[in-house]
Amino acid sequence: MKKYLQISALCLVVLAAGIFSSCKDDESGSSSPLIGMSVQLAAADSTVSTRINIDHANRLVTVSLSQEARDLSHVLCTFDLVNGASLYTPSVTNPVEMDLSDVTGVNILTGDNIVCYKIVAEVDSPIKEVKASYGGVEAVTSLDKKSRLINVYFGSDPVDFTQVQVEFVISAISSMVDPTSTNLTMDLSADTTYVKVQNDLVGTATYKMICWNDPSDNNLAIKRSADVEVTDNGGGSYTLNTTGTAPTVSTSMFPVSAGSVVSFSYKATKAIGRPRLSLDVNNKKLQMLGYEMNQADDWTEYAVDLGGVYFDMGSELAPGYPLTLSLGSESGVTIEIKDIQVREKNYEEQMFADNAYYFKFEDGKTGNNLKVNDVTTDEQFLTYKFTPSGTSDPYVSAKSREKAVTINDNQIYFEYKSESPFELQLFWQAVADSWSGRAGYMLPVSDVWVAVHMDWTDQVKSIFTTNPTAGDAGAPFRFDLEDLKDHSGGMIANVPIYVRNLRIGQKSYE
Secondary structure, eight states: OOBHHHHHHHHHHHHHTTSOOTTOOOTTSOSOOEEEEEEEOOGGGTTOOEEEEEETTTTEEEEEESSOOSOOSSEEEEEEEOTTOEEEESOSSSSEEEOOSSOEEEEEEETTEEEEEEEEEEEOOSEEEEEEEETTEEOEEEEETTTTEEEEEOTTSOOOTTSEEEEEEEOTTEEEEESSOSEEEEOOOSSOEEEEEEETTTEEEEEEEEEEOOOGGGOOOEEEEESEEEEEEETTEEEEEEOSSSOEEEEEEEEGGGOSEEEEEEEESSOOBOOEEESOTTOGGGEEEOOOBOOEEEEEEEEEEOHHHHHHHGGGOOSEEEEEEEOOSOSSOEEEEEEEEEEOOOHHHHHHHHHSEEOOOOTTOBOBSEEEEEOOSSTTSOEEEEEESOSSSOEEEEEEOSSOOOTTOOEEEEEEEESSOBEEEEESSSSGGGEEEEOSSOBOOEEEEEEEEEEOHHHHHHHHHHOTTTTOTTOEEEEEEEOOBOTTSOBOOSOOEEEEEEEEESOOOO
């Protein structure tokens, strides 16, 4: 079967021969000889609906598909032509089997003229493109056709979100429902605006539309809350009084390019445990449990690196997100919070991360009732799966240390996911008389990554007092998992525990 470019070349040959002039009408033929077209897809695509649109002005036939087709290489096409017209290529027969997996075309002989139509088969998107501007400033817009999310981002330019000029480019088989126009001024000041489009294939399609710009002074504003009374103190400071058992606050949106460290300062009348940091409360890939927020009478710095969350999402990341913070499970707690940001690591934070010692394990190594597998996909996020084969003292040794660690390297950091609660224990030189100490508390089951920080200043000091050479290079750490239990409290085995970025170093920003 000849492709459209080949067919176009044929038209040029015919033109050179003086038979016809560039798909131009004459007295002996029709300028629009194609009345209609129908297609019969392969059996594998019996659930795919189609609509045909013929644009005579541009000589374009669009075969709109309701979903991705498995096989477009063998499509039976029937062309309805004006009286006296006939297919010239790809075949003189009608119907004809065609390959619509790529741009193709058909030439129709009408009188002494040949008219060329390009044929394109594509999944129809009710809205194909969105443009937005304010005061002559063009927004950066993106359209996620799968999730039907329209993102409108104005950067740092000041914008009156109630007066945004919007243009919708819709497909040929679509029509606007709400709003009714494709080009209008819209009020996009709400957190979410919904747009409805009627489509011949899918019926009414609803799109979620968000419009935003950069945070003022780099600080995020608290926009929404549940089970929390929020008092805006000005200058990026808020007082939060929890009124229910699931207190949460959500901020204005921030651009992904702003960085991955969530940071703020807080005071709290009671400890609230680990806040859940969510960029999307419906997507666990975009959630993480942070370090614990303790009772604090004075301003306390808090920061968690969401770099791993960004990495897990990869190309699926949207241009921007709001930040949602869960704040424990108790009412009657007063929390003061200020300077909420999502930012890049500063110099000190990056230095501490770079200078830490990162544990490395041999892929497939088996210790005592514990096997480790290296599941790292990026060297910035060393990730291991630990699978206990029994519950009696499961442990495995790491690779020998490549560099020495010192008495000042007394802070443990890592992230984990696990279907079993466990307690971490580290042996400094993989011998029982030189162990660094247990975590002191159980780490609970979690299906999202949990950020863990353990201050082992006293344990490490004791080790170096007893053995000044304990941190020399060449010796391995031993990694122990203690008190593995199932959901009913019984001992459990063969449930994997995932750990990444396990490191020991000086106290960092966390």
